[in-house]
Amino acid sequence: MRVTRRSLFESDTLQISLFEARPLSDACGDVEWQKSNVVVLPFSGVFSKHDAPGRSVIGTPSHAVFIAADTPYRLSFPGAIGDRALIFRFGEALAPDQLDRRGGGSLASHRLLPPDAIMLRNLLGTRLKQGEADQVEIEALGLDLLTVSLSATRADATSRRRSVLSRRLGAVERVKAAVAVAPSRKWTIAELARIASLSPFHLCRVFQQIVGTSIYDYVLRERLACALDAVLDRGGDLTAIALDAGFASHSHFTARFKGVFNCTPSAFRRLASTEHLAELRKIMQAWRSRSAVD
Numbered sequence: 250m251r252v253t254r255r256s257l258f259e260s261d262t263l264q265i266s267l268f269e270a271r272p273l274s275d276a277c278g279d280v281e282w283q284k285s286n287v288v289v290l291p292f293s294g295v296f297s298k299h300d301a302p303g304r305s306v307i308g309t310p311s312h313a314v315f316i317a318a319d320t321p322y323r324l325s326f327p328g329a330i331g332d333r334a335l336i337f338r339f340g341e342a343l344a345p346d347q348l349d350r351r352g353g354g355s356l357a358s359h360r361l362l363p364p365d366a367i368m369l370r371n372l373l374g375t376r377l378k379q380g381e382a383d384q385v386e387i388e389a390l391g392l393d394l395l396t397v398s399l400s401a402t403r404a405d406a407t408s409r410r411r412s413v414l415s416r417r418l419g420a421v422e423r424v425k426a427a428v429a430v431a432p433s434r435k436w437t438i439a440e441l442a443r444i445a446s447l448s449p450f451h452l453c454r455v456f457q458q459i460v461g462t463s464i465y466d467y468v469l470r471e472r473l474a475c476a477l478d479a480v481l482d483r484g485g486d487l488t489a490i491a492l493d494a495g496f497a498s499h500s501h502f503t504a505r506f507k508g509v510f511n512c513t514p515s516a517f518r519r520l521a522s523t524e525h526l527a528e529l530r531k532i533m534q535a536w537r538s539r540s541a542v543d
Contacts, residue, residue, distance in 0.1 A: 250278070257335075257377040260388050263395065264338040265377065270296070272326040280321050285338045287316040288398050290362075290370045292478055294332030295429035297422070299323045303415065307422045308332065309429040310474035311361050311467070313398035328430035335374050337395050361461060361470065364509050366397045368517065371477040375521045417455045420445035424456065424464070432471040433495030438464060472496070473509055480514045481521050487514050 251271040258265040268289070277299060289296075291308050298314055299305040300322045307327075308314040316322060326332065362370075373390055424441050441464060442449040456464050476494040479485050491502030506514050 254336075257374075258384075258387055258391065260384075262339065263388060263391050264336075265391055266336045266338070267333070267374070267378070268336045269331070269333045270294075270326065271331045272329050275325055275327055275329045277323050277325040280323055282321055283316050283318055283338075285340060286318045288337040288339075288395060288402070289314045289316065289334050290337070290394075290398060291332045291334040292371065292374060293475055294330050294334075295327050295426055296332045297325045297327060297426065299325065303419070305419075305422060307425045307429065308334070309425060309471060310477075311367065311470050312425075313362055313366075313402050315399065315402045327426040330430055335370060337391065337398070339395065360401045361467075362401050363397060364470075364511070366394060366401070367470075367474050367477070368510055368520075369394050371481060372517075372521055374478075375481050418459065420447050420452065421456055421459050424452070425460075425467075428468055428471050432468065432475050433493065435495070436468055469505055470509060473506055476502075477517070480517055483518060490514075 250273055253267075253269045255267040256264070257267055264285075289308055290313050291310050293310060296308045296314075297305045298308065298316065300320065305325075306314055369390065373387070373394060377387065424445050427441065427444050428436065438449045438453065442452045445452050447455065453464060456467070460467060462470070472494045476490055479490045479493070480487070487502070488499040491499050494502065496502040496505065503513055506512075506517075510517065512520075
C-alpha cells in the first residue's frame with residue numbers, strides 16, 4: 250500500500266495533517282496503534298476501522314472516525330479505492346467531556362457529520378494547503394471542527410446495545426461502504442438490500458433508525474460530500490462536476506447542493522478565498538447555536 254502524509258498545522262494543542270492511502274487490495278491490514286487520540290475526516294474514498302472481531306465502523310466523506318490512543322485496530326479499504334483525509338491529533342486533556350474515560354471505545358461513526366462541518370472540513374483543508382491563513386484563526390477553526398466531529402462520533406444508546414443490534418449495525422456499515430465505493434452509481438433500494446442481507450422494507454427502517462436519515466438522503470449527501478473538493482477547484486466546470494457526481498444536470502446539482510449546504514456551489518467556492526476566511530467561523534457558530542436549541 251502506498252501511503253503519503255503531509256503535516257499542515259501544529260500547535261501545542263492540535264496537529265493537523267493530510268493522509269492519502271492507495272491500497273493494493275481490500276484485505277485487512279496489520280494491527281496498528283496511535284500514540285495520541287485521532288479523528289479522521291475523509292475528503293474522498295472509504296476505509297473501515299476494525300477494533301474487535303466482527304465489529305467495524307466505516308469512514309466516508311459524510312462521517313468522522315475516532316481512534317483512541319493506545320488502542321489496537323486494523324484498517325481495510327473496501328473496493329481498494331483508498332482514501333484521502335484530514336487527520337486531527339490531540340491529547341485527552343483537549344476534550345475530556347467528549348471522550349470515554351475508559352479509552353473512547355464507545356465512539357463510532359454511525360452518526361452523520363452536520364452539513365456545515367462537512368463544508369468546513371473541505372474549506373479548512375483548502376486553506377491549509379494554500380498556506381496563507383492566519384495561524385490563530387486556523388487553530389480556532391480546527392478546534393471547532395474537532396469538537397463537532399467528536400460529538401458526531403459519540404455512540405448513542407442504539408450503538409451501545411451491540412448484543413441486540415450487531416447484525417443491523419453490520420448491515421448498515423456494508424451499505425455505507427458500497428455507496429462510498431461508487432457514490433455516483435444509480436443505486437436502487439433492492440441492490441442495497443441484497444448487500445445488507447435484509448428486505449428492502451427492513452433496510453429502510455433500520456437505516457433510518459441507526460444513521461438518522463433515509464437511504465436516498467444518505468446517497469445524496471455522499472455524492473455532494475465527494476464533490477466538494479472538485480467544486481473548490483476554481484478551474485473545474487460545475488456542469489462536468491455535477492455529471493461526474495451522479496446528478497442529472499447543473500441545475501439539479503445546484504438545487505441539491507443548496508438544499509443540504511444552504512449555499513450554491515459558486516458561493517461555496519468564494520468561501521475558500523482569504524477575504525472570506527472569517528465566514529468559516531460563522532458557519533460553526535451558527536451550528537453550535539442550532540445545537541444548543543435542539
